[in-house]
Amino acid sequence: MTDNHAKTPLTLLGLGAMGTALARTWLAAGHPLTVWNRTPAKAEALAAEGAAVAASPAEAVAASGLVVLCLLDDASIGSALDGVGLAGKDLVNLTTGTPAEGRARAVWAEERGARFLDGGIMGTPSMIGNPAAGGYVFYSGSRRLFDTHRTVLEVPAGARFVGENPGCAALHDVALLSAMTGLFAGISHAFALIEGEDISPKDLAPLLTEWLGAMGFFAGSAAERLVSGDFTTGVESNLAMQVAASGTLLRTAAEQGVSAELITPYLELMRERLEADPAAHGGEDTAGAITLLKR
Numbered sequence: 001m002t003d004n005h006a007k008t009p010l011t012l013l014g015l016g017a018m019g020t021a022l023a024r025t026w027l028a029a030g031h032p033l034t035v036w037n038r039t040p041a042k043a044e045a046l047a048a049e050g051a052a053v054a055a056s057p058a059e060a061v062a063a064s065g066l067v068v069l070c071l072l073d074d075a076s077i078g079s080a081l082d083g084v085g086l087a088g089k090d091l092v093n094l095t096t097g098t099p100a101e102g103r104a105r106a107v108w109a110e111e112r113g114a115r116f117l118d119g120g121i122m123g124t125p126s127m128i129g130n131p132a133a134g135g136y137v138f139y140s141g142s143r144r145l146f147d148t149h150r151t152v153l154e155v156p157a158g159a160r161f162v163g164e165n166p167g168c169a170a171l172h173d174v175a176l177l178s179a180m181t182g183l184f185a186g187i188s189h190a191f192a193l194i195e196g197e198d199i200s201p202k203d204l205a206p207l208l209t210e211w212l213g214a215m216g217f218f219a220g221s222a223a224e225r226l227v228s229g230d231f232t233t234g235v236e237s238n239l240a241m242q243v244a245a246s247g248t249l250l251r252t253a254a255e256q257g258v259s260a261e262l263i264t265p266y267l268e269l270m271r272e273r274l275e276a277d278p279a280a281h282g283g284e285d286t287a288g289a290i291t292l293l294k295r
Contacts, residue, residue, distance in 0.1 A: 007031040008152045011060045013080060014070035014095070015042040017125040022070060022094070025129035025156040027051060036060035038080070058084045066149055070094045074101040078108075087113030090145055092153065094119045094137065098174070099167030106141055106166035117141040117149075118166045120173025121157070128156045136160055140168035183212065185262040192258045222287035231284040239289070240282035243267075243274050269293070 007030045012023050015037035026033050027049050036054040037043050043053040054060035057080045061067050067089050071077055074097045091114045093105060102118035109116035123135025136158035139146050146153070146161050153159045162168045187208055191201055225231050246267040253260040260267075266289075273281050273289040281288060 008066060008149070009033070009064045010066040010068060010152060011035070011054070011064040012068045012070060013037075013057060013060055014072070014076075015039075015046065016070070016072070018094075018121065018128070019070040020046065021125040021128035022068070022156045023051060024049065026152075028129070029155045031152065031155070032064075034060050034063040036080075057081055061086065061089060066090045066092065066152065068092045068094060073097065074105065077105065085112075089114045090117075090149065091115065092117045092119060092139075092145075092149070094121055096120070096173075097170055099171040102140070102170045103165070103167040115142050115145045116166065117145045118169045120169040122173065122176060123157055131158075138162050138169040138172045140164065140170075140172075141166040182266075187212075189253075189258070189260075189262045193252065193256050195256075195258075197256075218287075221285070222290065225285055225287045226290065231281075231288040235283060235285045237286075238282060239270060239274050239284045239286055240278070242286050243271050246270065 009032035010026065011034040012019060012026070013036050015023065015035060019037070020042070023033060023035055023046050027046070032052070033046075033050070034052040034054050035043050035046055036057055036059070040053070043051070047053045052063065054063060061081070061084050065088070067086075069077055069080075069091065071080060072095070074095060077093065077095060086109065091109050093102070093116070097105070097118075106116045106118065117139050118141050120138040121135070122138065123133065127133035127135030137153065137156075137160070139153070139159055139161050140163045143161065143164055146159070150159055162172050190204065190208060194201065194204055249263065249267070250260050253263075269289045269292055270286055273284075273292055
C-alpha cells in the first residue's frame, strides 16, 4: 500500500479528458487528491479510486496548498474562482490559453495573494502518465514555485521551465502547435493528391514520415539565420528556385482536382519576399520569408 502521508496533497479543478488523466496519475502515485468539476458525475469514478470530491471550488481550494487548474478556458477560471479565497495558495494553471491570458492571470493571482505558475501541456490524455509517450508540460512564472513542486508536477509528464514571464509557457505551447498544424496541413494535402490513384495511403505514410524527418533540419537552420540575419550564406536551394518550383506543386494539384488552399499561403509568402526585391532576395534561404509574418 502507498504511504500517502509522504506525498504532497493537491487539489485539481476540472475533470475533462485531460484533467481526469492527470488526476489518475497523481492518485496512482499516492498523492492525496481533492477534485472538483462543474458536472459532479465526472468525479464519481475518481472518488472510487480514492479522490476526495469537493462540493464547490471554494471547498476544493481550501483543501490543499497546491491547486491545479485544468478547465475549459481562461474565462472558466475566473468563473470558477470568483470570490474564492486564494491567499497563500500555489496556483498551477494547466488550462489552455494565450500568452496574454497567462500574464493577466498571473497578475490576477498575485492580487489575491497567491503564487502562480502557468503551463502548456504538450501531449494528449493518453500520453499522461506514460513516460515512453514523450509528453511533457511547459511551465513559466514563479521559478520558486516550480522548484518547490517540481516533483509533484513531474508525476503526470515531464516538466520544462521556460521562463519567469508567465506568458512563456503558452507561447511555447502555441508555437509548437502552430508548427504541428502546418505539418498536418501538408500531410493532408499529400494524401489528397494520391486519392483515386494506384498509390495506397499506407504506402505513402512511411515515405512521408521519413521525408519530413529528414527535413526537420530546417528548424535549426532557420533559427541560426533569424538570429544572425544572414539568409544567403551556405544556401542550397534558394528562394528564386523554390518560387519557380512552386508552380509544379500548384499545377499538379490542379491536375489531380485537389484544392491548393492548404499550401498556397506559404507559397504566396515566398513569392512576396522574392518580388519585393528579386536581386536582393533571390539567392536567400527561404527562412527570409519568415520576416514578413510580423505585420
